[in-house]
Amino acid sequence: MTRYDEYLAAAAERQRTDLFEYLRIASISTLPEHGPDIRRAAEWVAAHAERIGLRNVRLMETPGNPIVYGEWLDAGPDAPTLLLYGHYDVQPAEPLDLWDTPPFEPTVRDGRIYARGSTDNKGPLFTYLAALETVLAVDGRLSYNVKLIVEGEEELRADHLEAFLEQNRELLACDACVISDSALYARDVPSIALSLRGMAALEFRLETADADLHSGMYGGVAPNALHAMARLIATLHDDDGRVAVEGFYDAVRPLPPEETASWESLGFDEEALRAEIGARRLIGGGEHDPLVRMWARPTLDVHGMWGGFQGDGIKTVIPREAHAKLSCRLVADQQPEPVLEALQAHLRRHCPPEAELTIVWTLPGAAPMTMPRDAPIVEAGLAALGTGYGREAVFFRSGWSVPVAALVKERLGVDSLLLGFGLPTDGAHAPNEHFDIANFERGTRTMVAFFSSPNGR
């Protein structure tokens, strides 16, 4: 047992208590009424960062939610400087009735911590904090200079983070970024995602009349916004589930065959995936394998669609308006803005003539990114994962979008290492989100190995 392990064993109960306190804060950034919770979460992270030994800890205000900053810079001028990234905001918890236990009352069942934000991103970020605490307590130093930023708008949009990075280029100067907001390929597979999908989103509405109308009086002549919405949404994909937006796939490059070949070692099982999500069948099949579809092909998903009467019983109204939110996952050379342009052109072209289309907002969320696999920081991460999990770590890709990876490349000129410990099955963004206690512990040991790594010295 190393001195790190001894420290972690002694601190385990208190660290669990700290994490649960953090998870109880309903820091939902997309719902304005949770503003006070957002600030409580930021203050919690700052207080904790100071307690574990980071310096110059402070909340840095933005026009939106504050960003927590902390640093430890005594590794010496020859040690690399790493920017550590996490976010304290979480997704809304709706629909609440699908949670087995309350989303903001962390509960342990079957070796998992259930709570909104447990895997995205409070739990994984906490492994970094626990590891920093441990290495600083045991060694009195880290192998790297570190600068920690924890933002509060990851689930919302990255505009304020981008300005923050730009305005604080000197403060945040670093050799690489290490991002806690990512997932392993699978349980017991220590792994690094070398590639991320990008994201672009928009919301639109259709309007067909000045008022909701009675279907007895006007049925047969009055245009129905829900019919128009259904017809328009139905044009977005072809019968095989391919995105039918003109030009959508133009900037997608074929994958190197050696990369897809290397994925065979992952032991992916299509039927297991289908069963895991409880789907009658997977969609988009035929041309590409599921791993390719999830990691290296772009997608378009409608996240919300609504209009008319949703209460109990019946209201025989012909609705005048209908709404939809959707986003695309992007790969390779696809950039958010041109994709949003193509999407809007498609919506305009296919909008039924009885409906008026309004684009409510667009969100060019993130460009896709790929990390060079021979970067020193990647080697260090791979070694630390091997130590933390006790077996050789491997590379894969991820379908996630991590906007910050694209932003730090653009604004600070550095690449990002995705070193996160969530699982694709943790239910991020869904009811009953959870984080494996085993990944919490092995992730913490990985980050201890990483922050104390000889690579850094």
Added chain:
Amino acid sequence: MTRYDEYLAAAAERQRTDLFEYLRIASISTLPEHGPDIRRAAEWVAAHAERIGLRNVRLMETPGNPIVYGEWLDAGPDAPTLLLYGHYDVQPAEPLDLWDTPPFEPTVRDGRIYARGSTDNKGPLFTYLAALETVLAVDGRLSYNVKLIVEGEEELRADHLEAFLEQNRELLACDACVISDSALYARDVPSIALSLRGMAALEFRLETADADLHSGMYGGVAPNALHAMARLIATLHDDDGRVAVEGFYDAVRPLPPEETASWESLGFDEEALRAEIGARRLIGGGEHDPLVRMWARPTLDVHGMWGGFQGDGIKTVIPREAHAKLSCRLVADQQPEPVLEALQAHLRRHCPPEAELTIVWTLPGAAPMTMPRDAPIVEAGLAALGTGYGREAVFFRSGWSVPVAALVKERLGVDSLLLGFGLPTDGAHAPNEHFDIANFERGTRTMVAFFSSPNGR
């Protein structure tokens, strides 16, 4: 000025106050939390019926909402007995933000009374009550024996009314039914709808997975319930807006040419209708004229469709379930049950293979009905309308469904006269529902002429 007019002039202010008191009761039958308001409305109608001189007034309990009963039977054994029908329940008022004034605070603007229920059906029913009061006060008698029933589930379903009619056949025995829950063809056109469309409704849901999923992780393989819903709803109509459900039009009979010819006197203006509802264009065109489409052709409208995230901003979820409510308007020989069967068969046949279809409920609301134009009660109504409005009354059809007309035919064996004073433009079921004060006054005079008519004596 007749003695009726003198009475009405003296009573006008108090009657307006009474009506407003009635309109303030939020008697929404489709929302269980308004149960106490339902009972208050029933009690209000009963108290008022007693005050104006009806006898044996009482609330008759049903397994659902109570039915108000009252009678006046001293017209003698040779006078016809009429069953007068109205309903005290109203539609939900959502979306509330589209109302210019609160839905349950009646407000007079531009010669109209704005309130939920003002035209459907509290205002028109009140013309009956005001006329009964007037004729009883002035003449001490009516030309007809009358039995009044006012129910509280018209906006919900007619199951309890049907059982009530069946169980009280003797009490309710009559020669004809007169229904206040109907509309004139247009402002200044005293008119009787000789035909009503029927109605059949259902709600269904689609499910595609066990949980909502993150589009970054599963986008490209996970089925999306909203995509499936859009595709399924889009199959319900063809590109010209015709209902594409197999067999849907089988029981529809062509209209007699002389009836459509008689509609020419109505001066219908398609462009005026389009402008009135603020539509970019009317749908369903080509094969049939708009009046035919609204009155004598069946329709299918989706009233509500929803799934996924509807809050502010974005939540990149792949929704596991989607919901829709829809109904058909029926004509001629179409019966609700076979139409519901055909509709369910269509939904099953066209449901995308990745989705599981569940029919949540079906509602065989009402069969279509047609009143013989040579019935004595029709003649009496036409004459009274001529008196009330000061010009010759005409016949038309209505796209509305009035379930009670089908029920009294089936259970009591009598035909129904639709003698209502709403307008198609009153916004029934929509925000800013209103009732013309001119129609309130002329409707009351019509009903005074009707209840004091020599036809009845």
